[in-house]
Amino acid sequence: MMGRTIFIDPGRCIGCQACVSACRECDSHRGKSMIHLDYTDEGHSVASLPTVCMHCEDPVAPCAEVCPADAILVTADGVVQQADTTRCIGCANCVNACPFGVPKIDLQAKLQMKCNLCYDRTAYGLAPMCATVCPTGALFYGTAEELQAERPGVQIADTFTFGETEVRTGVAMVVPADKVRWPVPGGLPVVEINGKDVRR
């Protein structure tokens, strides 16, 4: 897994689609969103789940591997870029290869588009648009340590099996912590909010 990356925590998602709207505002593909929002159990629950590109590490990006035009670049820091506009032929091989169903094809432009982890922002130290705005933290950008400091006890999964094949990804899913049940012995561990010590 990369150092700073996106962690997806479906237990927190409220299905608001702020991520979808924010993704449209990204300067590298303005007007189009590269995020899917799925309602996993419609009719029974309001549960929802955002999907961004998982930036596969091992095997290295199936989409890039199958691309006949070598249009999908994987950067040294593990980000799988969207197709190079000067190379992509719009064949949709990548769409079929991706185990997570991420790349999209703009049929008119004959061009693949997908989440490139807001490379225009992350390269400068900013968080991706979706993870920046996500009101709930269902999309979190940072390191695993930062995540666990904020959400004590959560586990992370970055390996997924598809039949015989295992895929290890740069983006990870958050597995909920065992719920701490009331009463909380000795109160709560919060000591600081907005930089101020709040213990009384």
Add this chain to the structure above:
Amino acid sequence: MTADPRPVVPLDPSLAPPGTRAFRDAGGIPADRWRADQDGETLVPTHCCFCGVQCGMYLRVDRGGKVFGVEPRNHDINRMRLCPKGINAYQQVNHPDRLTAPLMRRSRDEVFREVSWDEALDFTVSEIKRIQQAHGNDAFGLLGGASLFSEKTYLVGKFARVALKSRHVDYNGRLCMVSAAGANKLAFGIDRAGNPFSDCLLTDCLLIAGSNVGECFPVMTQYVWGARDRGASLIVVDPRETAIARTADIHVALKPGTDSAFFTSVLNVVVEEGLTDEAYLAAHATGWEEVRAKAAEYPPSRAAEICGVPAEQIVQVARTFARAPKAMAWHARGIEHHSQGVENCLAVINLCAATGHIGKPGAGYGTITGQGNGQGGREHGQKADLLPGGRSIMNEEHRRQICEIWGIEESELPPAGTSMMEMVWQMQRREIRGLIGICNNPFVSLPNYRVVKEGYDATEFHAQFDFFLSETAANAHVVLPVTTWAEDEGVMANAEARVVKHNKAQDAPPGVRTDTWVMCELARRLGAGDKFAFADSRAVFDELRIASAGTVNDYYGITYERLEETGGIAWPCPSTDHPGTPRLFEDGRTYHPDGKIHLQVVEWHPPMDPYDDEHPMSLTTGRTVAHFLSGNQTRRLGALVEQTPRPWAEVHPSHGFRNGEPVRVITRRGSEVFPALVTEAIRPDTVFIPYHWPVPTAANALTIDALDPRSKIPEYKVCACRIEHAEKIDEVPAPPVAPGQVAYPEAQVSRTDPLPPTAPQGRGTSERS
């Protein structure tokens, strides 16, 4: 009107979230390299124009001085987070539907024509004078809005009483949180939430009643989840399993309209099990004996029957809330939009007080305001019974104080008027014959549409200020095009009573004026110009500060400069070196003269629309995350339209509907057909419809115009209904179009792929292609 200095911040990577620190420390990159294609862009710090969270944001302004995008802002309230409304809000600033010239017609049979400001204002003033001369000053009314900056709401109240000399002024915050306001005033002598949002992170138990936080206040969810991360229990009271309820420890899916019985029963268990904080009550409360005696009449067995929930759940809620070292209760329209809205809120306050959960970090109560300035909108005299600083218009002393500031005789100050819905009834009866509406859209937002339409149609003259032609403006004689929030500066108070400053990001389009200018100009033409010599918002704010000094709602110490420095100050703030009051009652004193909480006895009564064999079910209404209130703004923004293109009726699978099938919802006021959203997330005896659309898909054509006797809030959240299979689904109407304008312009709507034909009607669509 003088041009405001535009506060600008050069685009700079150091404005980025904590992650950017490394980038800066490493030497950084010149600001203009950050987005080479947007060289020269500036970021104007401001806040979202929509809900009561008031998220901080930057508006991106291009070299030509036009707003063209949004950038998240690391403001205390939202820490970069935004909901889809906030992200798309900037698109309305330069939307092709903007009104850019006054529209006028002499009768409703004519079509609008574009006229000069002089002609529109002269006609308006001559109609005001004609109606008032023939039928008295009170025959002309004014309805304001809670999305206006506080300066403008102050002006609305002053304009009605000083320029129009009419008692009839009220505002659409009347439809929002006045029940909570009334209850807070009765119990605490102050009308605002007791704790800041961030106190959620310090609590051991969070009780959320009648608030779909995920859809209505999405950015507040971070505090709810933050509380969960730290082990706090979550109790959600809501007839629907909302996104928040889904992960709650206890979700009480009670029958709409039974909240006060539920909370009084919880109090019953607290008393029975000896979980009350008697020391706290003895020192800080009055009325506890009476409240305790009343609670004894609501054992869980009785409340379980009224509320349709298991009695054990009531016991469980009582134990979890009362035993928590620190507990907080937040509530919103779900318990406030009732003919017993004030009682419902009082029942929650009784519970907080009885358990001693008041006035401590992580312990207290709060009401979540719906509109951006729902809190500030009523503090300075826009409400029928209030004068600036929350003073009562019925109080001799308060009247005298304000008359002195306004420079008028006390005999000239009209008495209290009536509430928004009552004004519409008066319009129906022709007691009010002329009306100015500012920043509201009652054709969608008031209950019982037929009555509203009749009332408005009966007026002899109707003028409306707006920046889009709303359904209500389409009924007017004169429509005056005014600025959006990005074209003026001013303050709003969010749900925590934190006053924040909005800054001007671009100049208004030619032909568009600020509401301040229009009100001052009308006042001048009505002969009260000397009382309305305000050049801009800042001048109004300075008078507002003085007018509020010494009251409970003290803004005196808040200045524009301080707001820009601090990112927001919670009132009361009596002096310019006072830090503001984010948390109330920390010294154990309330704002009543005796410093005590005045507990009030609460008695449950059934909703006003009785159930019978023909109408056995409850209809309840609410919001979706993509749209804001009457939808006049958000129903024009492509991404939001796509996310939730139309309303639906949420029904339980037990009624035999398939998803998307037409379902007719029938109440005593009418019937409409919606696609069904079949889900187990709602009670079998309840139907839910989101209310942002006009007829023929208006939830408010079906709801009842019954009011809470004290707060005069309509009972939106429950009325009797039945559902039937129907032939076909009612069409969603497009917003009205003004001459020379286009609604739903191609450019704004088709920013993404068209919807798949099988798109679910309800919670938006997946973007998978």
